[in-house]
Amino acid sequence: MRNRFLRTIFVALTFLMTLPTLAWAEDAVETAAEAAPKIDTGDTAFILVSTAMVLLMTPGLALFYGGMARKKNVLSTIMYSFIAMGIISIQWAFYGYSLAFGPDLGHIIGNLDWLGLKGVGVEPNPDYSATIPHQVFMIFQMVFAIITPAIISGSVAERMRFSAYLLFIVAWATFIYDPVAHWVWGVGGWLRELGALDFAGGTVVHIISGVSGLVAALIIGKRKGYGTEPMIPHNLPMTVTGAALLWFGWFGFNAGSSLAAGSLTTIAFVNTHLATAAAMMSWVIVEWLRHGKPTVLGAASGAVAGLVAITPACGFVTPMSSIIIGLVGGAICYLAVSVLKGKLGYDDSLDAFGVHGIGGTWGALATGLFASKAVNEAGNNGLFYGNPDQVVTQLIGIAASWIIAAVGTFIILKVINVFCKLRASDEEQDAGLDITQHGEDAYTDFPLAGSPLGVGVPAAYAVGIAVKPALQNKE
Structure with a gap:
């Protein structure tokens, strides 16, 4: 009887002693469940809408460029952009996404674990998409990959053969865009590890496309009659319509890069609009002062210059800083288009380099000047917030982007020219x-x-x- 009583007491004490452990284990399970990636329907809906908006930017770019082309080249100019929606989408799904965002190889490129979108499902990926399906992140990044090579076409419009262009954009996306996207945005990428800031594509999209456009224009040569024949835009209403679509879609481009619907999204959205408005005004004012008249083409071009300039900084700076970035961006892009191009004599047909190359470079540098951790804790402070080292880091990112774009484009075009004529007769x-x-x-x-x-x-x-x-x- 006494032994039975003691056993009962022992069991009871043991049970009481294990209660805290059981409770802790239960809490741990709940905490783990809470910490595990979980799809947020609001974030998912927002990024899907943003993806559609960014996709619309490529037809918008086609209209923007098409209106600036001469009448006999409008369809070919539009086709440069439109075809990218088909061919780059397939490239991205087969291997481009895996190269850009797949598991890191030496801080330079992603491996091919995600070849053919293997393993890219509808569950979140904690490295990139903690609250949205992995496929949503993949297709959001796809529309960036689509528009970037299309931007280059503005430098070679009216003289590059279509067959050569197709070969070029596939090779360029593979050997230039995908690696740079990994450097800047991929987990393990060397510029990301270095601390370079690029919220939505100043280096990844605009610098490399603009610089590549300049190199392509130099290699292919000037249009027949350039400098001796009038080469004025044939349909400015088309160009303004394209600029309006770009402005609209850019909210998805920049605000969507927060990958969630929240306070940071609001910051990127507001900064995008303010910088664009400021750049449009500064371009028009400088043009007005120099030539006596403000042009509609100038207003449209200035707006695009502002969109480009604020892209890398939109999630790191204050609204007043974004206005300054836009004011400077509009003015320097205007000078690049109206003064620099004339002095150096290159034929950047539709000013891809003058707007995207120069505007993207300024935006990346300005990020190092105006970035503030008070705006985005995940970023860093820039020069004006006590951290001059960020400017150095940004300059490294700019230099790396210029070099790979210039050297890579030169090699790609020279190889293609062995098999296929680049220039129309x-x-x-x-x-x-x-x-x-x-x-x-x-x-x-x-x-x-x-x-x-x-x-x-x-x-x-x-x-x-x-x-x-x-x-x-x-x-």
């Missing part, structure tokens, strides 16, 4: 790339009366049929 440029590269005319609103092809057949197709054999004989 003088005869093809005279006829226009719409006809010679695509067999179409953007404006076919009159019949070709008396044509052997029959009444009502668009004139462009008849001209194309007549011109093409002659061009082939020339070759």
Whole structure:
């Protein structure tokens, strides 16, 4: 009896002693469950909408560039951007995403673990997408990869063969965009580890596309008649429409880069708008002072310059800093387009380098000046907040981006030129790339009366049929 009593007491004491342990274990399970990545439907919806907005930017870019091209080249110019939505999407899904964001290899590139989107499912990835499905993060980054090579087309419009352009953008995305995206945004990337700040793509998108555009323009050469023939925009309303779509889509580009719907999203959104407005005004004012008239093309170009300049800084700076970044960005991009290009004599057809290369460089540097941890604790303080080292870090990122873009583009184009002519012939440029590269005319609103092809057949197709054999004989 006594032994039974003692056993009962022992069991009771043991149970009481284990209660705190059980409670702790239960709390630990709950804490682990709370800490595990969990999909937030609000964040997911916001990033999906942002993705659609950024995708719309590429057709917006097509209209922006297309309106600035001459009438005979408008379709070919639009096609440079539009085709990127198809070919780069496939490249990204097959291997581009894995190279840019896959598990790190030597701080330079991602490995191919995610080849063909293997392992990229609908569960969150804690390294990149703690509250959204991994596939949402993947496709959000895809639309950045799409528009970046399309920007380059603004430097080579009206003279680069379409077949060569296709080869170029696939190679460029693989050997330049994907590695730089990993350097800056990929876990383990060397610029990310160094502390370089780029919230939404100043180095990854704008510097490398603008610098590559300049190199491509120099290698391919000037358009036939450049400097001796008028090469004015054929449809400014189209250009302004494109600029408006870019401005709209850029809110997804910048605010969406917070990867959540919250306070940081608001900061990026407000800064994006203020900098764009400031840059538009500064471009117009400087142009007005120099030439006596403010142009609509200047207002549209200034807005895009502001969007470019604020991109790397939008999630790290205050609203007043964003206005300063925009004011300076609009002015220096205007000077690059109207003064620098003329003095150096290069043919940057639609000013991809002047706006994106110069604007992106200023934006990346300005991030090192104006960044504040009071705005974004995950960032760093810049020069004006007591940390001059951040400027040095930004300059390293800028230099690395310029070098890989310039050297990589030079090599890629030289290799492609061995197998495929880069430049349209003088005869093809005279006829226009719409006809010679695509067999179409953007404006076919009159019949070709008396044509052997029959009444009502668009004139462009008849001209194309007549011109093409002659061009082939020339070759």
